[in-house]
Amino acid sequence: MKNVTITRDTYHHGNLPDVLINEGAKLLSEKGIDGFSMREVGRRAGVAVAAPSHHFGSAKGLLTAIAAKGFGKLANKMESAAASSRKTEAKVVAMCQAYREMGVSDPGYASIMFRVELLDETDSVFRQQASLAFDLFEEALRQAASPDVDPVQVSYTARTLWATMHGLVDLKMIKDLEAEELIRFAVRTLLARIR
Amino acid sequence: MKNVTITRDTYHHGNLPDVLINEGAKLLSEKGIDGFSMREVGRRAGVAVAAPSHHFGSAKGLLTAIAAKGFGKLANKMESAAASSRKTEAKVVAMCQAYREMGVSDPGYASIMFRVELLDETDSVFRQQASLAFDLFEEALRQAASPDVDPVQVSYTARTLWATMHGLVDLKMIKDLEAEELIRFAVRTLLARIR
DNA sequence: CTTCCAATCTGATCAGCGTTCAAATGACAA
DNA sequence: TTGTCATTTGAACGCTGATCAGATTGGAAG
DSSP states (O other), X not given: OOOOXXXXXXXXXXXXXXXXXXXXXXXXXXXXXXXXXXXXXXXHHTSOTTHHHHHHSSHHHHHHHHHHXXXXXXXXXXXXXXXXXXXXXXXXXXXXXXXXXXXXXXXXXXXHHTOGGGSOTTOHHHHHHHHHHHHHHHHHHHHXXXXXXXXXXXXXXXXXXXXXXXXXXXXXXXXXXXXXXHHHHHHHHHHGGGO | OOOXXXXXXXXXXXXXXXXXXXXXXXXXXXXXXXXOOHHHHHHHHTSOTTHHXXXXXXXXXXXXXXXXXXXXXXXXXXXXXXXXXSSHHXXXXXXXXXXXXXXXXXXXXXXXXXOGGGSOXXXXXXXXXXXXXXXXXXXXHHHHSOTTSOHHHHHHHHHHHHHHHXXXXXXXXXXXXXXXXXXXXXXXXXXXXXX
């Protein structure tokens, strides 16, 4: 194991928090939560072991910042996925696929976003980014629903479908081969209640 | 913080692996995965710090054993829950409620059962106990389905509903107040496809 | 331009962790 | 009774997160 030391020409880094978030996410995608450590993140960013703690307070703080950025990415993905379709049902399907694809395209972020016990759920940025993604999803369902359907039913459906997607991904129940089919099945079945 | 030392009259414990599993689950329920450590489990069991490692090889090994026992508990709960109902749909609802109640009645076990990244998924006992629970669930759905429904659809429904329950619980989307209603909503909506 | 404050970053330190290993112990088969 | 071997011990190693005094420096105030 080689010990690479990154040298810097300035004492102040200039952009350390962002770099730490990126390096942290990369480390997560390479080694998983087991291999994650504040010290290693510091090492990779070429700063002292204590630097990450200074900016984020604790390991939980850095992980929370990574998760928050992850939810921002998810919201972006879902928005552009939805924009690619005209039909409201297709929008919902596209958003669900975006959800699933997070785990493939951004495994570091995806691996921590829902590990609530490792995050500071009271963090305001985290809360905001997390609800941003879900609100987008709920709004898409509202538009897909018949206008005369009880809003409570729409809310139930949104929560249930969101939970379904989370479960399918978290439990690795989506095999690549049948991914599209299974997602379409879940969306159609749940949407049937509110159309 | 008092430091309690348990004394033993015999050198050989006699039943250490079981005790370690129980103490580990208790520790998980008290302190969460953050507060879990092999050393603390050893301390609580009144044995040396290295004893747990001897029996389970690693922390991952002990956590896997706890999770396996948890799935056994879940299977038991689901079986007796299902037995309390005649109607096939009510059986499924009862099983879902049993799933949810795991987190309340056995929080230590529930907290680790699906944390795949912390477990050894190749462990044969773990695999067996985990599939035991899901197979029970799938079988209940098969009985609830109309006999002329495509078995693939039944399988999809089973996986989707299992994922839904997992998501609802994992994301803490079930508030106690509306738990029964939300579960019934999810089951009815998904069962509608195969009845 | 100079001074000085506050934010940033360092490096040492501390306690606790998982794992490994030689050595101690004792249950039990021969 | 003897010998074997699984069980249990305690020390050791290298790692971790967190803390803190002190070094460094950008930039605002004068």
